[in-house]
Amino acid sequence: MVELPEAGGSPVVHFVGEDGRSRDFRFAELPLPQLHQELAAALAARVGPGGGRRTQRAAMGQWQSIRRFFTVLEGLAAPPRRVEELTARQVERYWMKCLETCSPATAAKQVQELLRLLRALPGQDRLGADLVEYMAQRRHGADAQSTALPGYSDREFQAVMAAARRDVASIRDRLAAGEELLARYRTDPGGLDTPAREQGARLETMAACGRPQVDYRGLAVGQYPRAMYEQAGQLFVVDDDLAPLMVYAAGLTGRNPENFTEWGTRAKGLRADFTHVVSIEFRF
Structure with a gap:
């Protein structure tokens, strides 16, 4: 004003x-x-x-x-x-x-x-x-092209980080719930109801072999991939997790985004058909 x-x-x-x-x-x-x-x-x-x-x-x-x-x-x-x-x-x-x-x-x-x-x-x-x-004139005028991308304002950066934090917290809570069920199954399987006990058994096998174990009963064939993806997410980091994790890590550390891009490329190469997965421990 x-x-x-x-x-x-x-x-x-x-x-x-x-x-x-x-x-x-x-x-x-x-x-x-x-x-x-x-x-x-x-x-x-x-x-x-x-x-x-x-x-x-x-x-x-x-x-x-x-x-x-x-x-x-x-x-x-x-x-x-x-x-x-x-x-x-x-x-x-x-x-x-x-x-x-x-x-x-x-x-x-x-x-x-x-x-x-x-x-x-x-x-x-x-x-x-x-x-x-x-x-x-583009050579030196106000419309001159720049090789660098414009940065975020403080408000935009805070909004991006808040969204990434929410997503990462959701990933943390999802993995923690899977780990808790696995621990309960290993400690006292008889104390679980039948669905939880069956899920605990699948999680134990997943933890041992690194492959999703899915109960396909009652599912149409077209639902198999999604069921496998959701089951893998109970213990493992999956594709959809990479973007918020890398955004949050880049925002917290100030590291060059190319470092995280290279990490993400290597990680994706390890997860063909969920044969191999990336697992992390995330703490705030």
């Missing part, structure tokens, strides 16, 4: 991010007051609910790009006084300034960030033709 002081002066952009943290960005700290109102509107669009910078860290990065750009503009022989006077050459000067302290790749990203901000300026039809053309 942009606050315009009633008595005049420079605007303030109030930011509240998805991570719950807030920040006020005060344009009074910057030179060239004639540009403050429109750049404040662009910043508010970038860090607002519909923008692409929704954490305090990301919003601070956008603010720093504005500060650096104003510093470059102030140093020009004829600084711009209106958005119509912004030019591609000024953006290139900003790029050269970034190169003084950053690698070429980092400088390019900072320029892209600035151009995304300029694309959020109100009244795009007022921008000069050279700047509009510059922003449209």
Whole structure:
């Protein structure tokens, strides 16, 4: 949200991010007051609910790009006084300034960030033709392609991790129930009712040979694969378990996802027709 002081002066952009943290960005700290109102509107669009910078860290990065750009503009022989006077050459000067302290790749990203901000300026039809053309160039414009995938915001990451945690907890509880029944069968099979005792016997055989033991009585032929899959899941990790387990492990450890992808590929190769299975012990 942009606050315009009633008595005049420079605007303030109030930011509240998805991570719950807030920040006020005060344009009074910057030179060239004639540009403050429109750049404040662009910043508010970038860090607002519909923008692409929704954490305090990301919003601070956008603010720093504005500060650096104003510093470059102030140093020009004829600084711009209106958005119509912004030019591609000024953006290139900003790029050269970034190169003084950053690698070429980092400088390019900072320029892209600035151009995304300029694309959020109100009244795009007022921008000069050279700047509009510059922003449209894929080589260094705001639409430049990146080899890296965008990261999650804090809210998105927390939602992904919450879903993965629920799935992993369900896997844990399922395996624990199978292990408990197996332990009860081994300790006192006579204390179980007939269905539980029969299931315990199947689990004991499964634990010994690593193959699902299924009671096919009353099942149609088309139901056999699903019954085998469900029976295997009483003691073993199955295919559907791999995604939540790897997502949760990657989120907790911060390890490269490729490490878990390789692990998953090897694990899937071991489970043809449930001849071999992967078993784990999971604890929170």
